[in-house]
Amino acid sequence: MKKATMARLYHPFLCLLVVLGASISFFPIAKATTIAGCSKAESDALLTFKDGVIDPANRLSSWQGQVDCCRWSGVVCQNISNHVHVVELNLENDDYFNYQTALLGQLLNPSLLSLTYLSRLNLTYNDFGGTQIPQFVGSFGSLRYLDLSWTHFGGTIPAQLGNLSTLLYLDLRSYWSYAATNELTTRVDSMEWLKQLASLRYLDMNSVNLSAASHEWLQAVNMLHSLEALRLPNCDLSVVPSSLSFVNLTALEILDLASNFFKSTLPTWLWEFNSLSYLDLESNEFYGRVPAAIGNMTSLDTLILGGNNLDGGTISPSITNLIHLNTFDFSYNNMSGGVPDWLMHMTNLTHLDLSFCSLNGPFPVEIGSLSNLAYLDLSSNSLQGSVSELHLANLTALETLYLSNNSLSISINEEWNAMQLKHIGLSSCNLGPHFPRWLQRQRLIVSLDLSNASIEEALPDWFWSSWPALGALDISHNKISGSLPESLEGMEELQIIMASSNMLQGGVPNLPSWMRILDLSNNELSGSLPTTSTAEYLSFLLLANNQINGSMPSYFCNMIHLYYLDLSNNQIQGEIPPCLNSSMLFFVRLSNNNLSGWIPSFAVCQDLIYLNLNNNSLSGELPPSLQNCSSLTVLDLGENKLSGNIPIWIGVSLQVLAILRLHSNTLSGSIPPQLAQLSNLHIVDLSNNQLSGLIPSSFGNFSAMVSISKYISVPNSIVIRSFPRFILQPTVSIALSAKGQELGYSTSTLDLVKSIDLSSNDLTGKIPQELGALVALQTLNLSRNKLQDRIPDMFAGIRYLETLDLSFNNLSGAIPESLSRLSMLNHLNLSYNNLSGRIPSSNQLQTLDDPYIYAGNAYLCGPPVSNNCSATAVVDREAMDYGSELAFVYVGCLVGFLVGLSGVFIPLCRKSWRYYYYEIIDKFYHSVRVAKRRFPSCN
Ligand SMILES: *[C@@H]1O[C@H](CO)[C@@H](O)[C@H](O)[C@H]1NC(C)=O
Ligand SMILES: *[C@@H]1O[C@H](CO)[C@@H](O)[C@H](O)[C@H]1NC(C)=O
Ligand SMILES: *[C@@H]1O[C@H](CO)[C@@H](O)[C@H](O)[C@H]1NC(C)=O
Ligand SMILES: *[C@@H]1O[C@H](CO)[C@@H](O)[C@H](O)[C@H]1NC(C)=O
Ligand SMILES: *[C@@H]1O[C@H](CO)[C@@H](O)[C@H](O)[C@H]1NC(C)=O
Ligand SMILES: *[C@@H]1O[C@H](CO)[C@@H](O)[C@H](O)[C@H]1NC(C)=O
Numbered sequence: 001m002k003k004a005t006m007a008r009l010y011h012p013f014l015c016l017l018v019v020l021g022a023s024i025s026f027f028p029i030a031k032a033t034t035i036a037g038c039s040k041a042e043s044d045a046l047l048t049f050k051d052g053v054i055d056p057a058n059r060l061s062s063w064q065g066q067v068d069c070c071r072w073s074g075v076v077c078q079n080i081s082n083h084v085h086v087v088e089l090n091l092e093n094d095d096y097f098n099y100q101t102a103l104l105g106q107l108l109n110p111s112l113l114s115l116t117y118l119s120r121l122n123l124t125y126n127d128f129g130g131t132q133i134p135q136f137v138g139s140f141g142s143l144r145y146l147d148l149s150w151t152h153f154g155g156t157i158p159a160q161l162g163n164l165s166t167l168l169y170l171d172l173r174s175y176w177s178y179a180a181t182n183e184l185t186t187r188v189d190s191m192e193w194l195k196q197l198a199s200l201r202y203l204d205m206n207s208v209n210l211s212a213a214s215h216e217w218l219q220a221v222n223m224l225h226s227l228e229a230l231r232l233p234n235c236d237l238s239v240v241p242s243s244l245s246f247v248n249l250t251a252l253e254i255l256d257l258a259s260n261f262f263k264s265t266l267p268t269w270l271w272e273f274n275s276l277s278y279l280d281l282e283s284n285e286f287y288g289r290v291p292a293a294i295g296n297m298t299s300l301d302t303l304i305l306g307g308n309n310l311d312g313g314t315i316s317p318s319i320t321n322l323i324h325l326n327t328f329d330f331s332y333n334n335m336s337g338g339v340p341d342w343l344m345h346m347t348n349l350t351h352l353d354l355s356f357c358s359l360n361g362p363f364p365v366e367i368g369s370l371s372n373l374a375y376l377d378l379s380s381n382s383l384q385g386s387v388s389e390l391h392l393a394n395l396t397a398l399e400t401l402y403l404s405n406n407s408l409s410i411s412i413n414e415e416w417n418a419m420q421l422k423h424i425g426l427s428s429c430n431l432g433p434h435f436p437r438w439l440q441r442q443r444l445i446v447s448l449d450l451s452n453a454s455i456e457e458a459l460p461d462w463f464w465s466s467w468p469a470l471g472a473l474d475i476s477h478n479k480i481s482g483s484l485p486e487s488l489e490g491m492e493e494l495q496i497i498m499a500s501s502n503m504l505q506g507g508v509p510n511l512p513s514w515m516r517i518l519d520l521s522n523n524e525l526s527g528s529l530p531t532t533s534t535a536e537y538l539s540f541l542l543l544a545n546n547q548i549n550g551s552m553p554s555y556f557c558n559m560i561h562l563y564y565l566d567l568s569n570n571q572i573q574g575e576i577p578p579c580l581n582s583s584m585l586f587f588v589r590l591s592n593n594n595l596s597g598w599i600p601s602f603a604v605c606q607d608l609i610y611l612n613l614n615n616n617s618l619s620g621e622l623p624p625s626l627q628n629c630s631s632l633t634v635l636d637l638g639e640n641k642l643s644g645n646i647p648i649w650i651g652v653s654l655q656v657l658a659i660l661r662l663h664s665n666t667l668s669g670s671i672p673p674q675l676a677q678l679s680n681l682h683i684v685d686l687s688n689n690q691l692s693g694l695i696p697s698s699f700g701n702f703s704a705m706v707s708i709s710k711y712i713s714v715p716n717s718i719v720i721r722s723f724p725r726f727i728l729q730p731t732v733s734i735a736l737s738a739k740g741q742e743l744g745y746s747t748s749t750l751d752l753v754k755s756i757d758l759s760s761n762d763l764t765g766k767i768p769q770e771l772g773a774l775v776a777l778q779t780l781n782l783s784r785n786k787l788q789d790r791i792p793d794m795f796a797g798i799r800y801l802e803t804l805d806l807s808f809n810n811l812s813g814a815i816p817e818s819l820s821r822l823s824m825l826n827h828l829n830l831s832y833n834n835l836s837g838r839i840p841s842s843n844q845l846q847t848l849d850d851p852y853i854y855a856g857n858a859y860l861c862g863p864p865v866s867n868n869c870s871a872t873a874v875v876d877r878e879a880m881d882y883g884s885e886l887a888f889v890y891v892g893c894l895v896g897f898l899v900g901l902s903g904v905f906i907p908l909c910r911k912s913w914r915y916y917y918y919e920i921i922d923k924f925y926h927s928v929r930v931a932k933r934r935f936p937s938c939n
């Protein structure tokens with residue numbers, strides 16, 4: 001304390017000293033450094049470390065050479081054999097949802113090796129910027145606790161970590177990349193090094209890719225005799241030996257192997273870990289029985305087996321021996337039959353999750369014997385009948401009740417309040433037609449899901465005043481009428497309102513500053529957006545499909561946490577505010593409005609994956625700032641007034657782009673061949689512009705169109721972390737071919753579409769033969785250009801082609817024979833060219849018997865056209881030089897080319913489902929972080 005006071009006291013003089021120069025260096029300040037404290041060597045080592053670190057929030061401001069380093073923030077010293085030494089560096093980013101307070105740069109500096117007594121190093125939630133953990137980290141001779149969790153290190157974890165023989169605690173939890181690759185960013189080459197950590201008690205390698213060690217991981221960890229906690233979730237592990245000759249891990253209390261790819265029966269060695277209190281095998285592919293041996297794991301308090309293919313019908317009743325069990329999660333397995341009887345004996349259970357278990361029968365009255373239950377989830381089963389207050393009477397401790405997605409009718413007396421629920425999920429139950437009055441007496445509700453619950457009534461006035469703690473509300477998919485209150489200022493906890501697909505009228509309410517998510521899509525809202533807003537933390541704003549008019553107010557500029565914005569299908573006009581500067585932008589859809597002016601430039605957009613401004617009146621060129629949006633997966637700027645060239649940088653910078661739509665603009669110039677570098681591109685639609693020149697032959701290189709097993713990677717669910725039952729499902733519906741007609745491609749059906757549309761331009765030259773390499777292509781539309789020469793004989797390769805339109809060109813010669821081999825083809829148009837000769841025949845082509853397909857080609861013959869081949873001289877028109885272009889005859893009727901949805905030959909089974917976790921910590925949090933987790937799943 002004394003030292004600190006002195007340092008502070010002398011501090012002004014130190015400044016003075018610098019100003020006045022060295023002439024007064026005899027000033028007694030020198031004493032401050034002679035006071036016993038950390039050695040100069042250690043102090044210097046720390047200052048060298050500080051020099052290598054970027055510290056935007058100035059967290060290391062107390063690290064000043066004149067002050068004893070033991071007083072610096074995060075530094076802990078200890079008196080060891082008469083000397084003071086630095087023993088701990090606790091540099092964790094406490095404000096761990098805030099990127100701005102993270103330390104960056106060289107977080108592991110070799111200078112730290114001078115701290116020979118360092119026993120704890122904590123860097124959690126700082127940012128290595130994707131760099132590798134350096135090898136010298138193995139040289140910290142005294143390290144006992146090493147915490148590098150969530151530090152965004154990358155690459156291979158160095159085997160030198162195995163030299164840390166004194167280590168008790170190792171935490172290497174990692175992030176995983178969510179863009180196109182869906183891959184873990186850190187990995188090990190082998191787990192041999194782990195065996196050397198003989199003292200290790202705690203090991204967490206969450207989301208480190210251990211697949212290279214899949215065959216040795218269990219043998220490696222089985223060497224760690226002292227291990228008490230082993231956490232290896234989401235590690236790409238797939239091999240699990242079913243037996244183990246010798247189980248060494250007798251001290252193990254925590255075992256977490258969730259979210260791997262284990263596909264086997266439950267291994268027998270599991271049951272020998274009889275000190276285990278926590279077992280989590282969630283989201284693997286374990287199948288078969290849950291054997292009687294489970295009854296021997298009497299220390300278990302938590303058993304999580306959800307998300308496997310286990311047979312719940314065979315769970316041994318010996319499970320009731322687990323008298324300490326309070327948490328049992330068997331969700332997403334198969335139980336079939338009714339809620340099992342043995343369950344009613346597990347009266348110590350506080351948390352029971354049997355959702356998605358194919359349970360049928362009634363909601364059992366016997367559940368009342370589980371009177372300690374605080375959490376009950378039976379949602380997404382086939383339970384039937386009704387639930388009344390009698391069923392719930394005994395569950396007085398219940399706080400969470402999830403019964404969504406059953407065929408249950410909930411009829412509870414309006415006076416009933418035997419318990420006070422906090423979380424209620426009754427989606428798709430039958431609750432209506434009136435708003436259930438009993439909810440009014442549930443004064444502690446925090447989250448309430450009444451979506452799709454047959455409610456057909458105007459919002460009652462008690463609705464906005466009954467639940468002071470309400471944080472999240474979902475009433476979507478009912479027939480609720482009336483309007484929202486003008487202001488929500490009274491509900492100070494309410495962060496999430498989901499009310500889409502109702503009949504709500506009136507205007508968009510003024511949003512209070514704590515609002516985070518508002519979804520009022522598919523209602524009858526009108527008027528303009530509120531003129532002012534204090535909702536600067538708003539992250540999700542979905543108002544699609546209403547009749548909102550007016551312009552986008554400038555407060556969008558203040559929403560620096562805006563993540564998801566969907567105002568599509570309204571009548572919004574004016575300019576897009578030139579300052580959508582939220583660094584979190586992820587999904588922006590403003591399509592089908594009357595927006596004009598330029599596309600704004602995006603200062604920070606590295607997380608933006610979806611940008612749809614289709615069908616507005618936007619003008620100008622594509623802003624070069626879009627180059628920064630390196631995660632863009634869907635870019636749809638079609639049906640605007642954009643001009644200029646298609647920039648080369650699209651092919652260079654937007655490396656994960658899967659859908660590119662620039663159709664119906666006034667873009668000119670030639671098509672840059674660089675587009676073909678987009679190895680993830682599934683849909684390219686440049687139709688209806690003024691593009692000229694050749695079709696680049698590089699278009700045969702689109703690798704996503706070569707392989708049928710590549711799918712578009714757009715997140716299909718966004719899970720709100722603090723309210724995990726509130727899931728947003730981005731819809732990526734887009735229109736293909738038929739202008740203005742959205743074909744309702746949901747995220748999953750869109751996965752299957754592979755299409756090239758260059759129609760209605762001024763393209764010239766030949767159709768490049770190279771397109772024949774696009775094996776998986778389903779739609780090729782090159783109609784209404786000035787393409788010449790023969791149709792290349794390339795169709796043997798494009799064997800999944802369903803739609804082919806080459807109409808209104810100058811193509812000549814015979815129809816290539818290979819066309820008749822397209823067994824999937826169901827829409828064909830070759831009309832208005834100069835084609836000649838016999839129309840090839842095959843089973844498939846015979847089904848396409850509309851003569852219009854071949855109209856305007858006077859020299860074609862054979863069925864289905866009326867020209868008889870023997871009567872007409874069969875001439876190859878190409879041999880004759882007509883020298884002049886035929887005038888194009890545009891017929892008024894457009895042939896509708898519906899893109900086939902029949903591409904079911906592509907396996908829909910995916911390696912993993914991606915969930916995006918959107919974090920909300922509390923309403924006053926200044927920053928949010930989007931974390932990602934995946935659940936392997938494949939049905
Ligand atoms: C360290 O401990 C020794 C004896 O245990 C004591 O004499 C010495 O003053 C201590 N040093 C400091 C700086 O506290
Ligand atoms: C590191 O700091 C975090 C945050 O304070 C804490 O939860 C964690 O336990 C610490 N790790 C170690 C090894 O001390
Ligand atoms: C058990 O652990 C000890 C050290 O902790 C190790 O020496 C021994 O080889 C291990 N046994 C097996 C069978 O892995
Ligand atoms: C349970 O443990 C006992 C004693 O350790 C053992 O004899 C028995 O075989 C075990 N039961 C099963 C089913 O493994
Ligand atoms: C509930 O727990 C208590 C104490 O842990 C135990 O004595 C009792 O047997 C348990 N009851 C059941 C039914 O498991
Ligand atoms: C209600 O709980 C009590 C014990 O807390 C139990 O004796 C009774 O059987 C339970 N009633 C029902 C209907 O399960």
